[in-house]
Amino acid sequence: MVHRDSGLPDLLYVDFHLLHEGSSPQAFDGLRRSARSVRRPDLTLATEDHIVPTRTLTYPPADNTAALLMRTLRANCDEFGVAMYPMASPGQGIVHVIGPELGVTQPGMTILCGDSHTSTHGAFGALAFGIGTSQVEHVLATQTLSAEKPKTMAVTVVGALSDGATAKDLALFTVASLGTGGAQGHIVEYRGAAIRALSMEQRMTLCNMSIELGARAGVVGPDEVTFAYLRGRPYAPSDDDWASAVERWRQFASDADADYDSEVFIDATKVSPYVTWGTNPSQAAPLSEAVPDPSDFDTPEAQAAAARALEYMDIAPGTPMSEILVDTVFLGSCTNGRIEDLRSAADVLRGRRVAEGVHMVVVPGSMAVKTSAEAEGLDRIFLDAGAEWRNAGCSLCVGMNDDVLQSGQRAASTSNRNFEGRQGKGSRTHLVSPSVAAATAITGHLTSPETLRASS
Numbered sequence: 001m002v003h004r005d006s007g008l009p010d011l012l013y014v015d016f017h018l019l020h021e022g023s024s025p026q027a028f029d030g031l032r033r034s035a036r037s038v039r040r041p042d043l044t045l046a047t048e049d050h051i052v053p054t055r056t057l058t059y060p061p062a063d064n065t066a067a068l069l070m071r072t073l074r075a076n077c078d079e080f081g082v083a084m085y086p087m088a089s090p091g092q093g094i095v096h097v098i099g100p101e102l103g104v105t106q107p108g109m110t111i112l113c114g115d116s117h118t119s120t121h122g123a124f125g126a127l128a129f130g131i132g133t134s135q136v137e138h139v140l141a142t143q144t145l146s147a148e149k150p151k152t153m154a155v156t157v158v159g160a161l162s163d164g165a166t167a168k169d170l171a172l173f174t175v176a177s178l179g180t181g182g183a184q185g186h187i188v189e190y191r192g193a194a195i196r197a198l199s200m201e202q203r204m205t206l207c208n209m210s211i212e213l214g215a216r217a218g219v220v221g222p223d224e225v226t227f228a229y230l231r232g233r234p235y236a237p238s239d240d241d242w243a244s245a246v247e248r249w250r251q252f253a254s255d256a257d258a259d260y261d262s263e264v265f266i267d268a269t270k271v272s273p274y275v276t277w278g279t280n281p282s283q284a285a286p287l288s289e290a291v292p293d294p295s296d297f298d299t300p301e302a303q304a305a306a307a308r309a310l311e312y313m314d315i316a317p318g319t320p321m322s323e324i325l326v327d328t329v330f331l332g333s334c335t336n337g338r339i340e341d342l343r344s345a346a347d348v349l350r351g352r353r354v355a356e357g358v359h360m361v362v363v364p365g366s367m368a369v370k371t372s373a374e375a376e377g378l379d380r381i382f383l384d385a386g387a388e389w390r391n392a393g394c395s396l397c398v399g400m401n402d403d404v405l406q407s408g409q410r411a412a413s414t415s416n417r418n419f420e421g422r423q424g425k426g427s428r429t430h431l432v433s434p435s436v437a438a439a440t441a442i443t444g445h446l447t448s449p450e451t452l453r454a455s456s
């Protein structure tokens with residue numbers, strides 16, 4: 001905190017500022033217009049992720065808009081002395097994948113980026129949230145941000161997740177239970193035994209989707225799992241400073257009896273593979289059940305929203321979720337594009353083939369994820385199954401690059417948003433976990449790995 005005055009928002013110091021090509025051009029233009037420099041280029045890092053093609057590493061890409069945005073980011077970083085990872089460089093990747101992977105993201109830090117899913121970094125016990133373009137300009141110029149203190153909400157997850165349930169299922173279950181406005185404007189802290197049992201990558205998946213609850217940010221208190229993940233990473237403290245860093249980081253874990261503005265409880269034993277049937281992430285159901293009927297919902301608004309969503313998705317109420325056919329499977333994004341996600345999908349796909357007529361696209365979240373996946377032979381598993389193996393980027397998560405679905409196409413997607421047109425105009429998206437994505441690719445209809453195993 002830099003400054004606090006009664007009646008005014010607090011002025012926060014920003015420990016790290018991440019940039020991408022999609023939300024930074026106007027911010028740099030603003031700096032230029034007011035003849036300002038970047039205050040702390042050493043605490044600023046940029047990457048190309050949203051609009052980069054993932055099929056090729058040729059620069060400039062054929063798409064003129066993409067080429068312009070990439071050229072702009074490169075020129076801005078050059079002019080203002082900001083380090084950046086261009087397409088094809090070993091450090092490039094989705095901004096929320098590379099921050100943690102480099103060890104930039106550490107407990108207790110304030111981390112900002114002009115991107116809503118900055119909440120991902122909260123998995124390390126950092127205060128991390130998305131900001132708008134004018135705020136990006138403010139942070140570039142001053143390394144501070146003025147912000148109101150948000151309310152806090154504890155999401156306490158009791159019990160243990162069953163073997164077939166992943167962090168993605170827990171995230172979809174939570175959004176389905178609380179609604180897309182369930183944590184509106186709050187910072188959500190995920191707590192409880194089930195959270196402690198999650199790996200860092202799973203915690204990132206969960207914190208990533210806090211935005212889908214309407215939250216500003218999601219956090220998990222740091223613990224041994226956090227420290228073990230960070231050790232030895234390029235931006236992490238050196239061995240000499242390690243013990244004192246860990247001692248400091250421990251203080252950022254909340255007390256067991258901490259007060260929150262509100263608290264909700266989630267029973268982890270109730271979580272099974274979850275899939276969305278509608279056009280917002282809360283319109284989700286267990287894969288073992290049927291698509292709801294709009295009349296099942298309590299309020300006229302929810303009924304109308306469900307009816308509208310089912311019409312857009314072209315699904316009849318009461319259809320068993322497992323009978324929904326897809327033509328595309330997307331494995332990737334800042335929600336589920338990390339190495340553990342690729343491993344869990346590869347485990348299901350090993351020795352099997354993607355169904356006839358289904359197009360599976362695997363997009364590692366970063367070039368480092370790509371390299372480690374290849375070192376483990378995961379690329380071979382995907383390629384042998386008939387999937388496409390790509391370079392790092394946001395790809396099919398968002399219709400901002402050359403990966404878009406045609407109108408009417410339907411995807412099982414490991415990303416975080418299933419809004420109308422999210423994967424291209426008229427596209428239909430079912431949000432799933434990596435292992436459900438893989439099982440679905442094999443059968444061509446929404447499938448859990450358990451049913452796949454039982455039927456083979």
Ligand SMILES: CC(C)[C@H](C(=O)O)[C@@H](O)C(=O)O
Pocket residue numbers: 022023050114115116117130398
């Ligand atoms: C383009 C970007 C600003 C946007 C975001 O803020 O989240 C994108 O990453 C998304 O996931 O919709």
Ligand code: SF4
Pocket residue numbers: 049050094095096115117333334335393394397398415416
């Ligand atoms: S992968 Fe998707 S959700 Fe994540 S930053 Fe890119 S577009 Fe946004």
